[in-house]
Amino acid sequence: MGNLPVLSLKKKPSPQVTIRRKRTVQTKPISAGELHARLCHGSLAHVAPVFGQYRPLQVGIWKEFRKRMVPVLTEQWPVMNKAERLRVLFRVLRRHTALRAYLEAAAAPGSQRHDFDGHPVEPVLEEHREQARAQLQEKVEE
Numbered sequence: 001m002g003n004l005p006v007l008s009l010k011k012k013p014s015p016q017v018t019i020r021r022k023r024t025v026q027t028k029p030i031s032a033g034e035l036h037a038r039l040c041h042g043s044l045a046h047v048a049p050v051f052g053q054y055r056p057l058q059v060g061i062w063k064e065f066r067k068r069m070v071p072v073l074t075e076q077w078p079v080m081n082k083a084e085r086l087r088v089l090f091r092v093l094r095r096h097t098a099l100r101a102y103l104e105a106a107a108a109p110g111s112q113r114h115d116f117d118g119h120p121v122e123p124v125l126e127e128h129r130e131q132a133r134a135q136l137q138e139k140v141e142e
Contacts, residue, residue: 029080030073032091039092047072048116054101055114056128058121065093068116100139106132 038044039051047068050057058064066089073085080088096102105111107129112120124132 027079029084030077030088032088032095035088036092036095039096044072050114050116050118051096053114053118054099054105055118056102056106056111056124057097058113058115061116062090062093064116065089098135100136103132103136103139107136 035044036051039048041052045052048065066086069089070085073080073088077085106124109129111124111129113122113124115121
């Protein structure tokens with residue numbers, strides 16, 4: 001009887017489990033359409049709030065757009081090389097500025113151009129308003 005195990009009523013300490021939040025990394029490149037949707041109303045809306053508001057963008061905003069978005073794309077989609085990232089960003093900007101809501105905002109009398117945070121920067125030139133109206137007319141005729 002001397003070889004019986006000793007039973008204890010004490011709880012054994014549970015091993016500590018460290019839960020780390022994993023960074024979401026995508027394994028395939030993102031399309032311009034999907035990235036645009038995320039910028040307008042999705043997980044990236046905080047990066048460029050003006051995208052979800054469909055307001056006319058500041059002239060020359062490409063540099064600022066690239067500056068803000070390249071780190072985001074590099075972190076979340078490391079499979080994309082530099083050329084792919086720039087191509088997708090260009091397509092997103094082109095897609096956004098060709099939308100009906102954007103063109104209507106640009107064609108509206110007294111409209112203002114905005115930076116990425118949604119702050120008015122400058123008025124839309126009459127020449128640009130006319131161009132937006134012409135593009136809207138083409139969309140109607142299609």
